[in-house]
Structure formats: structure tokens, C-alpha cells
Amino acid sequence: MSLVLREVGPRDGLQAESPVDVGERVRLIAALVAAGLSDIEAVAFVSPRAVPSMAGATEVMAAVERAPGVRYWALVPNVRGAEMAVAAEVDGLSVTVSASAAYNEKNVHISIDESVDAVDGIAKVADGALPIDAVVSCAFGSPYEGDIAVATVRSLARRLLDAGATSLTFADTTGMATPPRITALLDSVGTDVGLHLHETRGTGLVNAFAAWEAGVRRFDTSVGGLGGSPFAEGAAGNLATEQLVYLLDELGVPTGVDLARLLEVCRLAEAMVGHPLPSAVARAGPRLSG
């Protein structure tokens, strides 16, 4: 398996912020591609009433100049979103289903069964022409139910593949993953999966390292750690892309990403959202920048 870093800043990151202009979002996506990222979760085709920051997905995708070899992903919650995403000519669909029944119901107001049905509908829209990545949220625990058993997560993963998902990503939505919990899940579901890690408890990078050592080669990350609570309320967002790139650089793993350029994108993202982002590498620079 070759390494895939999927940049989720333009979608999962900006979703948590006050709305940013379509033009700025396009500029952010282009800058990320210019820094070397080959997979970008660029937009979400969701209700603009429910998620105002994600309004204008069609406009963003129309304005993005497509770079060769780059896959532009869209989050889609349902058939209607998938149809819009296909019409906007995205390169992949991601769809989130929670391993926590309570979380699923509180956040998307439908049951897990209904979410699995949605994946089935989305797969029919994609009709084999697009990859469908099923993101299992709360895979390492729920704010409502606490621990989620590995068997429960695996069972849901199996159902999502049966429903038409072509790959799986396990999301530590609540920042409850730790290295032994990562290993326990991988022992059950294998390592040909993606991980979407958070820094809620400062464990995003150590979890990524443990997963890397175990053989995982797909990670969702967000430039600057964009996403989750703003900086003032703590570094609780996504694992920062530059933190993982820095670690992989140090491990001698080719990432295709130019860290210096990526750190410039951090500054761009900070200017866009109007507050500092919680990334230590972005502040301190890499170990030897000279």
C-alpha cells in the first residue's frame, strides 16, 4: 500500500468555522494541491441551512482548477448529495456513519440502519464510477455510550462494504483513541483502512505513529489542525497535516508534500478563519529549516 494523506481542511476543517467565501475556499484548495497534497476533501453536499459553512459546494467545485493526479473528494450524506457531487464531477465520495447510535441520531437525526441504507443509495448513484469511502465516526468511543466495542465497529464496517462502500476510514471523532485501542481495532479490521485522528487529548500524532508502525497507510489530516474548537478553547481539532508530514519526513517516508509550502498554507488558512491554528510545527517550523 502506498501512502495517502487526505487533506480534510477545506471540508471538515472549515465546516467548524464561520463561513468563508467560495473564492477563498478555492484558493485554499489550490494552495494545498500546490504544496503536494493529492487527495483533498474539498466540499460537502449538505444542507446549507444545517451547515452554512459548506454552502456553495457546486460553485467551489466549478471554480477549482483540476490538477492532474489529484482526487477531489466530497462528503455526501444522502442520494441527493451524491447526485449533486456526481454532477459537480468530484473524484470520490465520502459518507459518514457513526458507530455510536446515539451520536448518529443526535447529529444526523437518523438511525445507523438508515445511514447504512443511505450508503446503499449513494453507491447506486456512483454506479461503480467513483470510490466511496465510508467514514465510521466515533470508532474509538462515543460521548454518549463511552467505549464502542471493536466487534460493533467491525460489524458496521462489514455492512458498509456490503452496502457499496469501496474503502473504510475510522474516525476518532471524540479524541478517545490511544495506541492500544488503535492496535486492537486494526487487529480486527486489518490495516488496509484509513484513520481520521483528532488531537482532543493530544494523542493524534502518537496514534498516527502507532498506526503507521502497524501498517496503516491512509490518513485524513487537516492543514494547521483546522477543525473542532478554535484555538482559544484548546487544540481539539483534527490531526494537523504538517504534524504528520513532519513526522513522516523524519521517518524518511516520501509524502510528496513540501513542508515549507504547507506551512505557508497554514498561514493562509489562519488568515482565512481569522484566528491562530493549533499546530506546533506551524508555529515552530520543522526541526532544521535552514
Next chain:
Amino acid sequence: MSLVLREVGPRDGLQAESPVDVGERVRLIAALVAAGLSDIEAVAFVSPRAVPSMAGATEVMAAVERAPGVRYWALVPNVRGAEMAVAAEVDGLSVTVSASAAYNEKNVHISIDESVDAVDGIAKVADGALPIDAVVSCAFGSPYEGDIAVATVRSLARRLLDAGATSLTFADTTGMATPPRITALLDSVGTDVGLHLHETRGTGLVNAFAAWEAGVRRFDTSVGGLGGSPFAEGAAGNLATEQLVYLLDELGVPTGVDLARLLEVCRLAEAMVGHPLPSAVARAGPRLSG
């Protein structure tokens, strides 16, 4: 080797802050001991003109109620400091020598040779009655010379043991350690060493994890991540004690530390220094606190 977490918040942490009253410092030390920490770097016997925050070391040690089985460490830079520390009845001496010649000269205004001589003098004062931990600062790189060769670090370590140090700690003063650099050093000096890690680049915890996996069982940590720049300028301080305790708890490693009580000490430390501390676990709480 059994696990030793040496809490350096009262010394290395508070050193970087505006002076805190002797009584408050005693209270912090007592709270850390009550949370289960058995090794505390409590004071530094240094010039109060050079380091105003560390004034009153004798008074702190006189006021601390000694708990059985707890070792109270003092940082000493020279023979005079060692004499004062012995008079104050500390349980161990730590002495810092930089692997970076430029850093040593800029920070303590003497050469590495003179620092090694100081260790020799300190050892004569201790006269075998107290452990002397030599802390090699800039062990993973210097802001002046960049990389420091492992052979240079090992050679200095050897000289420090010859001069009378009874143990070694390698400090990532500049936050330039990464897992492969940790492993490279350990391959050279062995794993019966301490590590003193920083979060300057967000790699403190992943470095500790890599070191733990390699067999290291001694770590310097600081409650709340106290030390280094204040929070507003970024999470650049010491590896937070509660981050490592949380990780070790999750790994099933007995630490003797009660994480919930330790998090209360974080709040106490924050109140003492008057600003938030950069610890994600302190903000978010452990994974399952219920």
C-alpha cells in the same frame, strides 16, 4: 527497570514564569506528591539574580513536608549550589551540561569542559551520599549548531559519568527530537537513561512513546506542560505529566499517579501562574472519566 516519572514543574516549569511565592511552590510540590509522583525536581540552587523565579530554594525545602518514599531533587549548577542543596537535605542533585558548546556558553557562560569540571566538584560535595543526575541539554539538536552528532552526545555522557554523575538524562531542549532520532541515540547510549522531552514541535508524546517502546523507563515531565513559552505563544513547553500518565494508563502501565488528582494539580498550577497551560488532557479530561 521500573518506571520513574520525575516531575519538573516546580523547577523547570516555574523557572520560566514570573516568581511565585515560596508558600505556593511548597503547596504545588505537596499537591504533586499527593497525586502520586515520587520524584520531584523541587528547586534550583542558582543565583537569584540570574533566575529570580528560583529564589528561596532553601526556604522551599525547609517548608516542604517530606513524604516517605519521595525523592526531592534540586538542580545545582556548581559546588556552591551543591553545598546549599546538601544543607537543605535534598534527595538528589541534577546538573545540566549542554551537548551544544554554543548553547552552554550563551546560557551558563562557561565552556563544556568547565561544566564537566563542575560535575566533578558537585560529585565531591555529594560524596556518594546523593544521586547525581547529569542532564545533557540540546541532546537532539541546538539552535546554534543544528544537529548534534550522536557520537558527540555519547562522548559527553561518558565524561559526565567519569566525573561522578550516577545517571544520565537526555534533554530535547529545543524540541528537535523525533522517534528515529530518539532510537538512534538509544542505540548508542542504551536505554537505562532518562529523557526530558519538549512539545515545541508537538512531538513530545510520540517521542516518549517511541522511547517507552524501546525500553526507556525514566522520563522528566511537567504538570500541565508548565515551562517554556506561555500558552499564548504556543504549546512549546515540557511534555505534560498528565499526557504521559494518560498514555501509560492506556497502555496498562502502573504509574502510581492518580490522573484525576493530577488534573486538579494542573488547575492549581494554572491559578498560580495566572494563565492556561498547554495540556490537552487537562482541558478535555481522560478518555473515560466517568
